[in-house]
Amino acid sequence: MNALPDSPPEDPLQVADSWLTEAIEAAVQRHPNAMSLATVDAGGRPSARIVLLKYFCPADGFLTFYTHYKSRKAIEIEATGFAAAVLHWDKLGRQVRFEGPVMRAPEAESDAYFATRPLGSQINAWVSAQSRPLDSIESLMSSAREKALQLGVDPDGSAAGNLARPAFWGGYRLWFDALEFWQEGADRFHERLRYERELTARDSHSFDAGPWSWRRLQP
Ligand SMILES: Cc1cc2nc3c(=O)[nH]c(=O)nc-3n(C[C@H](O)[C@H](O)[C@H](O)COP(=O)(O)O)c2cc1C
Incomplete structure (x- = not known):
């Protein structure tokens, strides 16, 4: 070495x-x-x-x-x-x-x-209150789907995201x-x-x- x-x-x-x-x-x-x-x-x-x-x-x-x-x-x-x-x-x-x-x-x-982050990661950043208690992973995933719907984007798409960064x-x-x-x-x-x-x-x-x-x- x-x-x-x-x-x-x-x-x-x-x-x-x-x-x-x-x-x-x-x-x-x-x-x-x-x-x-x-x-x-x-x-x-x-x-x-x-x-x-x-x-x-x-x-x-x-x-x-x-x-x-x-x-x-x-x-x-x-x-x-x-x-x-x-x-x-x-x-x-x-x-x-x-x-x-x-x-x-x-x-x-x-x-x-x-x-530069993929859309899925961008959506996750928006919906996950990192380090806070979580009731169920399903509730977080449904928040992600709601957020995607609200933004009119396909959460399963692989394209780079174009969401604005949350503050x-x-x-x-x-x-x-x-x-x-x-x-x-x-x-x-x-x-x-x-x-x-x-x-x-x-x-x-x-x-x-x-x-x-x-x-x-x-x-
Ligand atoms: C390989 C690996 C990479 C990670 N990268 C990040 C990261 O870049 N940013 C981040 O916030 N958490 C990252 N995490 C998750 C953190 O380890 C941690 O679970 C999370 O940030 C919450 O930590 P906190 O509650 O102490 O703030 C990563 C975990 C692993 C295992």
């Missing part, structure tokens, strides 16, 4: 981007972009779930995922402003961890992503103020390389970033 470079690069973002690209190109698993996303509620209780990383920005250092803005994760993100995420590619013996503040993605960006659904950007590479080694002599930097809010979607510093960590 590839080792981490002997002289770690000053900027880890290209390495993280290339690890993700390699995992996608090698089709290491069905969802190489699936990551575990951890949030904490206002009382300090953590929770985690899988979401899909949909965009990685190697220039600024954030990743984007999409979800319901009233889901449990969203409520926790809005309460604390922070999250952590981890990607694991078992076949490559690699893990990358991200930590930092979270901001909503610009609305135009969420609109553009929503427009309660969209992207979040997880900005990295810490990032850690983990590369599997023999006899559990795994390599760990942790990078940190300072972020200062620039506007409601982005941060100005200080320089990265790094250190190796014991396995």
Whole structure:
């Protein structure tokens, strides 16, 4: 397995981007972009779930995922402003961890992503109050059929949807103020390389970033 470079690069973002690209190109698993996303509620209780990383920005250092803005994760993100995420590619013996503040993605960006989703997914986003109790899956499916009827579309059609994005659904950007590479080694002599930097809010979607510093960590 590839080792981490002997002289770690000053900027880890290209390495993280290339690890993700390699995992996608090698089709290491069905969802190489699936990551575990951890949030904490206002009382300090953590929770985690899988979401899909949909965009990685190697220039600024954030990743984007999409979800319901009233889901449990969203409520926790809005309460604390922070999250952590981890990607694991078992076949490559690699893990990358991200930590930092979270901001909503610009609305135009969420609109553009929503427009690429198939109609069925668009309708589901409209009718599913994600994380709320559900009486029966049938009642949700009948809400989806009603919504489709109301919009005059065929919910079983395979064409890309053209529904507008609901305001309660969209992207979040997880900005990295810490990032850690983990590369599997023999006899559990795994390599760990942790990078940190300072972020200062620039506007409601982005941060100005200080320089990265790094250190190796014991396995
Ligand atoms: C492979 C996989 C991909 C998923 N992708 C997403 C996603 O991109 N966005 C999302 O909101 N939920 C996604 N989910 C569902 C979440 O894991 C979770 O059930 C849901 O978001 C509700 O979480 P919450 O109640 O903690 O907010 C995915 C689940 C799996 C297993």
